Amino acid sequence: KRRVPGGRCDAALLLPVHRPSTSVLSCSKVDKKRLPSITACLTMCLYCLCASHNYTLYNSSSGQRQTMGSWSYHEGLGLLKEQLEEIGDSLMLLSFFSVEGVNMERFAEEADVVIVGAGPAGLSAAIRLKQLAAEHSKEVRVCLVEKASQIGAHTLSGACLEPRSLEELFPDWKERGAPLNTPVTEDKFGILTETSRIPVPILPGLPMVNHGNYIVRLGHLVSWLGEQAEALGVEIYPGYAAAEVLFHEDGSVKGIATNDVGIQKDGAPKATFERGLELHAKVTVFAEGCHGHLAKQLYKKYNLRENCQPQSYGIGLKELWTIDEKKWKPGRVEHTVGWPLDRHTYGGSFLYHLNEREPLVALGFVVGLDYQNPYLNPFREFQRWKHHPSVQPTLEGGTRIAYGARALNEGGIQSIPKLTFPGGLLIGCSPGLLNVPKIKGTHTAMKSGMLASEAIFSQLINENLQSKTIGLDVQEYEENLKKSWVWKELYAVRNIRPSCHTILGVYGGMIYTGPDFAQLKPAKDCTPIEYPKPDGKISFDLLSSVALSGTNHEHDQPAHLTLKDDSVPVSRNLAVFDGPEQRFCPAGVYEYVPLETGEGSRLQINAQNCVHCKTCDIKDPSQNINWVVPEGGGGPAYNGM
Numbered sequence: 288k289r290r291v292p293g294g295r296c297d298a299a300l301l302l303p304v305h306r307p308s309t310s311v312l313s314c315s316k317v318d319k320k321r322l323p324s325i326t327a328c329l330t331m332c333l334y335c336l337c338a339s340h341n342y343t344l345y346n347s348s349s350g351q352r353q354t355m356g357s358w359s360y361h362e363g364l365g366l367l368k369e370q371l372e373e374i375g376d377s378l379m380l381l382s383f384f385s386v387e388g389v390n391m392e393r394f395a396e397e398a399d400v401v402i403v404g405a406g407p408a409g410l411s412a413a414i415r416l417k418q419l420a421a422e423h424s425k426e427v428r429v430c431l432v433e434k435a436s437q438i439g440a441h442t443l444s445g446a447c448l449e450p451r452s453l454e455e456l457f458p459d460w461k462e463r464g465a466p467l468n469t470p471v472t473e474d475k476f477g478i479l480t481e482t483s484r485i486p487v488p489i490l491p492g493l494p495m496v497n498h499g500n501y502i503v504r505l506g507h508l509v510s511w512l513g514e515q516a517e518a519l520g521v522e523i524y525p526g527y528a529a530a531e532v533l534f535h536e537d538g539s540v541k542g543i544a545t546n547d548v549g550i551q552k553d554g555a556p557k558a559t560f561e562r563g564l565e566l567h568a569k570v571t572v573f574a575e576g577c578h579g580h581l582a583k584q585l586y587k588k589y590n591l592r593e594n595c596q597p598q599s600y601g602i603g604l605k606e607l608w609t610i611d612e613k614k615w616k617p618g619r620v621e622h623t624v625g626w627p628l629d630r631h632t633y634g635g636s637f638l639y640h641l642n643e644r645e646p647l648v649a650l651g652f653v654v655g656l657d658y659q660n661p662y663l664n665p666f667r668e669f670q671r672w673k674h675h676p677s678v679q680p681t682l683e684g685g686t687r688i689a690y691g692a693r694a695l696n697e698g699g700i701q702s703i704p705k706l707t708f709p710g711g712l713l714i715g716c717s718p719g720l721l722n723v724p725k726i727k728g729t730h731t732a733m734k735s736g737m738l739a740s741e742a743i744f745s746q747l748i749n750e751n752l753q754s755k756t757i758g759l760d761v762q763e764y765e766e767n768l769k770k771s772w773v774w775k776e777l778y779a780v781r782n783i784r785p786s787c788h789t790i791l792g793v794y795g796g797m798i799y800t801g802p803d804f805a806q807l808k809p810a811k812d813c814t815p816i817e818y819p820k821p822d823g824k825i826s827f828d829l830l831s832s833v834a835l836s837g838t839n840h841e842h843d844q845p846a847h848l849t850l851k852d853d854s855v856p857v858s859r860n861l862a863v864f865d866g867p868e869q870r871f872c873p874a875g876v877y878e879y880v881p882l883e884t885g886e887g888s889r890l891q892i893n894a895q896n897c898v899h900c901k902t903c904d905i906k907d908p909s910q911n912i913n914w915v916v917p918e919g920g921g922g923p924a925y926n927g928m
Contacts, residue, residue: 393544395565398430398522399747400740401542402572403529403581405433406442407505407729408715409574410512411456412736417519419744427747429521430566432545434528434899436920438513439506440837441899443605443693443928445637445651445726446505447471447497447620451772452733457515466511469502469642472618477677479625484677494724494780497620502639502649504927505729524564528916532581532711533565539758540710542567543581548918551843570743570759571711574736577694578901579717580915591704591713597802598719599698601634602902604669604873605651605928606832610685615646622726627671632658633697636672637726638681648681653726655697656803656871656906660813664870666692667818670826674819682825690835691928692873694901695728696721700777706765710758714739722776724783731773738771739764807908810865829875833896837924838874840895840917847917848876848894848903855911856890864908866890871906874898898923 400416402409413429420427435441450467453460460467474497478485489495517523530546542565549560573582578600586592621638628634633655641647652669673682696702696719703720706713714735721728742764746752754760768774821827840847850856860866861879868877874896879888899922904914 393562393565395567396430398428398542398566398568400427400429400570400572400743401566401568402429402431402574403543404574404576404579404715404717405431405435405438405513405523405525406509406574406576406715406732407512408717408732408736409433409572410438410509410516410736411452411733412572412574412714412740413516413521413523414456414512414519415737415740416744417516417521419740421519423744423748425748427744430524430568431516431521432524432527432529432543432566434526434916434919435922436526436924437510438523438525439508439510439927440924441922442506442509443603443691443923443925444505444729445603445605445639445649446503446729447637447639447727448501448503448505448508449725449727449730450499450501452730452737456733456737463515464511466507467501467503469618469640471497471500471502471620473616473620474498475619475621477621477623477625479623479627479672479675479677481626482676484623484675494722494783495622500620502618502620502641504641504643504649506925507927526920527564528919529575529581530563530916532571532584533567535710535757537756538709539756539760540571540585540708541758542571545919546916550845552845554845557843569710569747570761572736572739572743573711573713573717574715574732575717577696577716577719578905578914580904580913582713582717585708585711585713586704589705589708591706591708593705595704596698596701598696598702600656600803600902600905601653601695601697602656602665602692602871602873602900602906603651603653603695604666604692605649605690606687606835607689607928608648608650608682608685608687610646610648610681611683612646614681615648616640617642623677626675627668628654632660632663634668636678638678648685650678650682653695656694656902657806659806659808660816661807661810661864661867661908662813662816662870664816664818666829666832666873667870670821671818673825679825687827687835689926689928690832691923691925692898692900692902694905697723699723699783700774700781703777706768707760707762709756709760712739712743712761712764720773720777722780724780731776734771734773735768738767738773742767804906804908804910807864807867807906809863829873830896833874833898836874836898837926838896838898838922839924840897840921842895844918846892846894847915847921848892848897849913849915850890851911851913855909857888859909860907860911861888861890868903868907868912871902873900873902877903 402413409431413431416427416429448467453465457463457465474489474495476487476489476495478487513523527545529543531544533541533544535541544565545563547561547563549557551557573579573585575582617640619640622635624635634653636652637650639649641649652672654665654668673679696716698719703718706718715732716728720731720735722731742761745763746759746761860868866879869879876893876896878891878893880891882889901914903912
C-alpha cells in the first residue's frame with residue numbers, strides 16, 4: 288500500500304505522484320464499498336503508467352511480471368482492462384475513469400542543453416553557454432525551466448554578494464545596470480548573551496571580511512540575470528516545474544519532463560488537464576538549489592554520494608523591514624552568534640542595511656538542522672532574537688514587509704558529491720558549494736555554472752568526440768572546478784562548520800556526527816522550550832508571517848508533500864519526538880489534530896502554506912516525508928528576497 292493523491296489505495300499498489308521511471312501495479316480483490324476511492328486510484332494508476340517510459344506490470348495472483356515500454360492512453364486502458372478481468376465485476380470501474388478526448392501523449396522538444404532552475408548558477412551557466420556560442424559563431428539551443436511563476440520569485444538569500452563571478456561573467460555589469468546598489472561600508476560581528484553583546488574584531492584575512500562586497504536583494508539580481516540571458520537567446524520557461532528525469536536506454540540522462548497540470552486532488556484529470564513537456568538534450572544541467580528533488584534521485588541512481596559525507600543543512604529565515612530613517616545605516620553589515628541558541632546548536636544572525644531609496648533592512652536567522660532538541664522551533668528562535676537589546680532598537684517604529692525561509696547546505700567540501708554523470712551534471716547549491724563561514728554561496732554557484740558551460744561547450748563543438756553514452760558525460764567540469772578558485776576557497780574553510788560538535792560547541796575543532804535527521808533525541812530526554820508570545824510589533828505569529836511570503840498553490844491538485852507511510856507520523860514522530868515537524872516547518876504546513884473519534888491524533892498537511900524550503904524532507908527523523916514539485920507557478924512570490 289503506497290501513499291497516493293487523495294489517500295491510501297486499497298485496490299492496487301501504485302506509484303507516487305512524481306512518477307518514477309519504473310512503476311508497479313498489483314491488483315487485488317476489490318471491496319465494492321470502497322469503489323469511489325478505488326476509482327480515483329485506478330485513474331491515477333492508468334494516468335501514471337501512460338506517462339512512464341518504462342514500467343513493470345505485476346499480477347499478484349499469477350506471480351507474473353511483464354516489463355513494457357511507453358503506453359498511449361488507449362493502449363493503457365486496454366492492457367489494464369485485461370488485468371481487471373481477473374477481478375470480475377470490478378470492470379464496471381472502467382466506465383468511471385475512462386477520459387474521452389484526453390491526449391495522454393507528451394510533446395517533446397530537442398535542445399543542446401537543458402538547465403533546471405533559474406537561480407544564480409543556472410542563469411550563469413545559460414549566459415556563459417550563449418556567450419561562448421556567439422564567440423565561436425555556433426548555434427547552441429539552451430532551454431531553462433523554472434518552477435516559480437517569475438524569475439527570482441523563489442529566490443531567497445541574505446544577501447551579501449562577493450562580485451567576483453559577476454565581474455568574470457559581465458565585466459561591464461555596472462554599465463548594464465546590475466542591481467548592486469549597496470557597497471558594504473561597515474562590518475560588525477558579535478557574540479550575544481541574553482542581555483548583552485560582546486564585540487569581536489574582524490581582522491583582515493578572516494572569512495567574515497566584507498570589504499568590496501555588496502548587499503543585494505538577490506531576487507532582483509536573479510531577475511536581472513534572466514533579462515541578460517534572454518537577450519542572448521536563452522529560452523526561459525518560468526512556471527514550468529521539472530518533475531521527472533528522463534533516461535536513454537543506455538542509462539544516461541535524456542532530459543527532463545515538466546509536470547502535468549489540471550489534475551484533481553484525487554488524481555483524476557480536470558477539464559483543463561494538460562500533459563507536461565519533455566525537453567531532451569545532449570546535456571542536462573541540474574541547478575535546483577539546496578536539496579533538489581531531482582538531484583536526490585540522481586544521487587541514488589548514479590551513487591554520487593559514495594565517496595563523500597552526508598550533507599549537513601541549516602534553515603534560514605528572513606524578513607525585510609522599513610525602519611526609522613534616523614536608524615538607517617546604508618552599507619552596514621552585522622552578524623552575531625550565541626543567544627538565543629546554546630553552544631551546541633549551530634546558528635547565527637544577520638542584519639543588513641540596504642540602500643534602495645528607502646530605509647530598508649534585511650534581517651535573518653540561521654539554525655543548523657543538526658540540532659538535537661525536538662522542541663526547538665527555528666521560527667520562534669528568530670522571533671525571540673529580534674527582542675535582544677542590541678537588535679530591537681533598530682526595529683522599533685518600523686514595519687515588516689516580507690518574510691520567507693529556505694534550507695541551505697552547510698556540509699562544506701567534504702559533503703560535495705560526484706558532480707558529473709552520463710548526460711548531466713550538478714551545479715551551484717544543488718551539490719552544496721556554500722562557503723559556510725563567509726555565509727556566501729552565490730559567487731561559488733555562479734562560477735560553477737560558468738565552468739560547467741565551458742566544459743559542455745568544448746564537447747558540443749568537438750567534431751571528433753566519441754561518447755560512450757548517448758548523453759554526454761562532461762567529466763572535465765568537475766576536474767576544472769577542482770582546479771579553480773572555488774575549490775581552493777572551500778578547502779581553506781573545510782573544518783569550520785563541523786567544529787560545532789566538539790566539547791567547545793560552536794567554538795571548537797572537528798568531528799563528524801552523521802546526517803541531520805539522525806541527531807534528534809527522543810522528547811523524553813529533552814526539556815521543552817518555553818517561547819514568549821509575539822507582541823505583534825517586533826515578533827509575530829507564524830501564519831501572519833507566511834501571508835507576507837505571497838505563497839499560493841492551486842488548492843485542487845495532488846499534494847506535493849507525500850508520505851511514504853501514513854502511520855509513521857503518529858506511531859514514531861509523535862510518539863517518540865513529540866511531532867517535531869510542527870515546529871521545524873517555517874510555514875505551518877504540519878500540525879497534529881485530534882481524530883474525530885476524540886481518541887488520538889493524526890497529521891494534517893496544509894500543503895498550500897509550503898514555501899518550498901525543503902526543511903521537512905531534510906529534518907524528518909523518520910525520513911518519511913518526500914517533497915516533490917507542485918504545479919508550476921505555485922509556491923512563494925518573493926519580491927527581492
